[in-house]
Amino acid sequence: MDSFLEEDAEAVVVVDGKRRKRRRNPAAQAAMHPSLHLPFLPPLPVSSNEHKLNFKKSKEACLDYIQDALLQKQWKRAAEFLTCYVESLEKDYSREHISASEMIWRIGTEILWHHSQSSVKEFSCFMEQMKTLGVKRYLKVCLEHVFHLLCNGQIDEAYQNLSLAESWRFGEQTAIQDKEMKLIQAYRGLLDYCSWSKQKSILLEHGEDEFSDLAVEQEMHSYFRKAAVNLKEIIKIPGVWDVFVKCYVDLLEFYGDHNEARQVLNEYAYNSKFPANPNAHVYLYQFLKRQGESKKSLISALKILHDIVPSHELMIDFNTMLQKSKKRRKRRLGLEVIFAGLDYAGWKENEKAWSCLARQVKQIVISEKHLDWIKQEWNSRKDWWPAFHFSRYLAKRNWQENKNLSYEKALVAGILLGKVGLFEMLPKTKGRIRPRISC
Known part of the structure; x- marks a missing residue:
């Protein structure tokens, strides 16, 4: 300056x-x-x-x-x-x-x-001034204002602003303004969903008061109709609409329209016009699991998720399902999945992941079958995994913080690195240490 x-x-x-x-x-x-x-x-x-x-x-x-x-x-x-x-x-x-x-x-x-x-009041005054600066960005400013109100818990004020924005008109509506208007309507549908959810909680808490239940059900259905119409419209436009999809599917499932819910989730996950979105496959997997679908369907959903995000937490479930398969190809994929997950720093101290890997490599070594699977996975990692996972510093810290994790890592290190790796991973103590393997 x-x-x-x-x-x-x-x-x-x-x-x-x-x-x-x-x-x-x-x-x-x-x-x-x-x-x-x-x-x-x-x-x-x-x-x-x-x-x-x-x-x-x-x-x-x-x-x-x-x-x-x-x-x-x-x-x-x-x-x-x-x-x-x-x-x-x-x-x-x-x-x-x-x-x-x-x-x-x-x-x-x-x-x-x-x-x-x-303060919220000052922010609102500023936003009202900004709305007068140009018609082209009026709806964007309205959305910004609504987000701020929602973050401060002012649901009613946010709903009023959305209603005013929805009724706003100026000249011919452009394609961009049309999308913005649908977004305004979608957020109003989201607030209608919140009101529906509150009424649902009241209904579940009520005992056997039939008159109260009837009134609540009628109000719930009114919110459902308004929310469903607006939420359905926005998710037709290619984009990332996670919160709207989740709310719309929740509404459909509550009223038993499982086919429509399945169709919405399949479209959101597999339509090539939509951007690649890991959450779309997570929502589909969770829905299929709730519906008690076959393992084949669940594995298919998680396979695509693995291709997009190999380090996703659901890869533990994916590995477990693959290991229970009788097909050799799927068990081989299971080993690949768990190795790939442990390539990421976020999994370095994931006890479940190390337990899965320890169990699988132990079974392979004992059976003396498919040792080449381990070799193939290890060949691409032997230059950097020892420092990444099996250093003295990590061994000491793991031993102090989580001995079960140390046991699992020690078994894997012993198989991948030999006896030297095993002794590196288990620091010297007064008593004798025997690795415990989760089977």
Whole structure:
């Protein structure tokens, strides 16, 4: 910031083709005052072209300071610079402020979200002002406002804002505005789902009061109809709609429409127009499991999830199902799955994963069949797994924090690295240590 002020402190003014002596800019002097940290625009009268050039430089410098303050999480300083930026736009007679309105909205939202003295009321006032800056971003600003209200637990206010946004019209609706409107409706459907869920809890808590139950059921069904219509529309558009899909499927399952729920989840998981989404396959797997589907269907769902996210926590279940299979190909895949999961740092201390691997390699060694499976998996890992999993430091820490994990890792190390690996993984103690294997 100091460099900016120093550069702006002295200016050369050209009048009647003659150069005047350099003199200190009074605006720059004010900006250098210790109590103020705002770069001001030069107040001296200049030509139109010079004014545009100076305005552009000042604007860019001010935005740089705002960015710096945001990156350093100096919200008060960022607010001061943004105030200066807005004031400079108000004093300017060009059309620069038109393209800056979205920038003001986004920066202001970020500052108000984090500023220690910000309140919901102030945020709402700011959002109402932002809604008047342009019709093209009106619906986006409404959504931003609704998110903030929801995060602060103001459900009713959020619902009212969504209803107002849904009734908003201005000229012909563009394709982008059409999608934004469907998103507005989807969030209103989400709030209807929340109301439905509350009524469901009340219904389940009530005893045998038939009159109360009837009233609650009627209100529930009203919320169901409104929620289902809006949620169904948004999930037709290719995108990531996890929360909407989960809520819609919950509604369908409650009323026994399992075929529709299955169709929705299959479409969400397998439609090539939708982006690859691991959660889509998780939801499908969980639904199939709730419906008591065959292991073949469950394995098929998890196989695709494994291809997308090899380190997903459901890979433990996937490995377990594969190991119980009578087909050699699936048992081989099970070993591949558990090795692949342990390639990730998040699994380094996963006792279940090490237990699965220890059990499987133990069975292979005892049966003396398919030893080549272990060799194939180990060949691509022998250069980095010892340091990644079987170092002295990790052995000591695992032994102190989780002895069961140490036993499982020791067995695997003993098979993969030999006796040296086994002794490395089990630190010396006073008593004799016997590895315990989960079978």
